[in-house]
Amino acid sequence: MKLLMRLIARFLNPADPAWHGIIDQLWQQLGAPHNPELLPPHFVKSTFLRMGGIVVTFHDDRRLVGVGLLFPRAIQPDGTRMYTLRLHELDQNLPDDLIQTTLHPIPVTIYRPRDGITFAPPAPRPTGIWIGPPQADDLPAIAALYRAVWNSQPYPADLFSTEFGAATALVATVDNRLVGFLLGFWRFGALPDTPDELAIESQVMAVDPAYRTYGLATRLKRAQAHAALACGVRCLHWTVDPLQLPNALLNFNRLHAIATEFVSGYYPVFNALNQVSASRFIITWLPASTHGRVGLVDGGERPALTDLPGVAILNDGPHPRPAPAHPPFIAIAIPSDWSALQHRDRALAHTWRTTTDAIFGEWVGWERYVIYTVAYDASGQPYLIGKPDGSWMWE
Incomplete structure (x- = not known):
């Protein structure tokens, strides 16, 4: 716990027997289940931790003022782990410099859901099957496809943005119709002997059932693998x-x-x-x-x-x-x-x-x-x- 100018950062312990209830309570304070900016709580309780993520709460001297998810972002040559702080503020804006100081020495890039505004530039897609980055106009179709396949609240649309910097943000179209997507995060380590190697957590994918004979899931995963290899990442990881x-x-x-x-x-x-x-x-x-x-x-x-x-x-x-x-x-x-x-x-x-x-x-x-x-x-x-x-x- 660190205290500076009335801002306190508390790093939550996932080994706490009440862990699931703590996350549920925090999400309720942030407006769940009606806040579309929140990630699914089951992800935060499980995969987020296993990929090296950290949940942090921010308090003044009286109450909770913010909740943050520290997403793995990069690993420096000296082994220092860098994070993206996805920040949810309750009822006031927290100064960036104060957050940076409070979290020191953890190197973080501060990101708020409203910051995610940049996507691939609008352009027509070719006929037939196409795999590539999402455009802003794709976001409603991504959310609708997620609901249709998974029958639950979608992952927030801003995670596909350039500003958030996901490891993978891909869509699949057939004749310019969006029929699939794949979202992946950076993770710290996926192999027993390389805990400090950057890898990819291939978190969520959906393909329109009407197009499942097109091999789109395979194409999306292969596109993700080629992009990983191109940037020197050798391991992809997911659950099934x-x-x-x-x-x-x-x-x-x-x-x-x-x-x-x-x-x-x-x-x-x-x-x-x-x-x-x-x-x-x-x-x-x-x-x-x-x-x-x-x-x-x-x-x-x-x-x-x-x-x-x-x-x-x-x-x-x-x-x-x-x-x-x-x-x-x-x-x-x-x-x-x-x-x-x-x-x-x-x-x-x-x-x-x-x-x-x-x-x-x-x-x-x-x-x-x-x-x-x-x-x-x-x-x-x-x-x-x-x-x-x-x-x-x-x-």
Whole structure:
């Protein structure tokens, strides 16, 4: 805690048992759920922290006067971490110089949501499929698409602006109609041995369901990877529901990313896509590696279970199976229609989640097994396939 001229900065501790309630209370004070400038609270409670973000509150000697999110921004050659302070003031403007002094020695760029005013210049897009930066006129369509796909309040539109400086701000159009977008943030570290390496958290993507046969999700992710490599960033990172087959096919078979960690109940949220606990894989894509760069070109794999000698099948649907020690491959069955199953039979969905959570928690992780592809048995049942981590991931 630092005190100067009645301005105090308090850095909140995510290990506090009341962490979720603290964020909810702050968001209510800032006008949630009706304040469109606020990021989703489930993001702040989880991914924001894991990517190196910090929540800070500002007080005078009597009360709360502001809330800030310190987003990772850059890493200086000497290892100093730099941040973008996304600032929400309650009822008065806080002087920038006072904020800078209060946060010293943390180097910050102060940014308020109203500062996000610059986007790509207006210009017609070509016919066919186009991927590129958003224009200001795209923002209403981005918000509408987010609501249609995720059924919740959109991420604030200003995050796509030049002033905020997101790691990735892309839209996809077909014949000049906006049909997809991708937003990513900078993060500090995504690999166990490089905590001070700048990486990208590929946070939120949506594609119009009417255009999902166009390969737009793959195109957006590849555009993000090419841009990362061009600026010297070698690692992209995101989270995904391990039971969503379409996402698994995209992440593993087309992009050649890998699931390196598993977190049960990652997001404290229940919605149309998460009728049961929102567990997540942590996905790592290294597009400069031998394995990862295959995902930059077309030709996704569709292996068969019979292609994997010695594979250990760890479950029969929602029921676990005994497994041998140290198999060369593991296979975990997942539903082919996870979203529909949750709405059709929530009890069965809960059993699937509980069983697979236990399997992933035991088997998946650094220095254990990583998930790298989807395979099918003769009946068409999909399986997530894992093998021990090792040099094949990095070469």
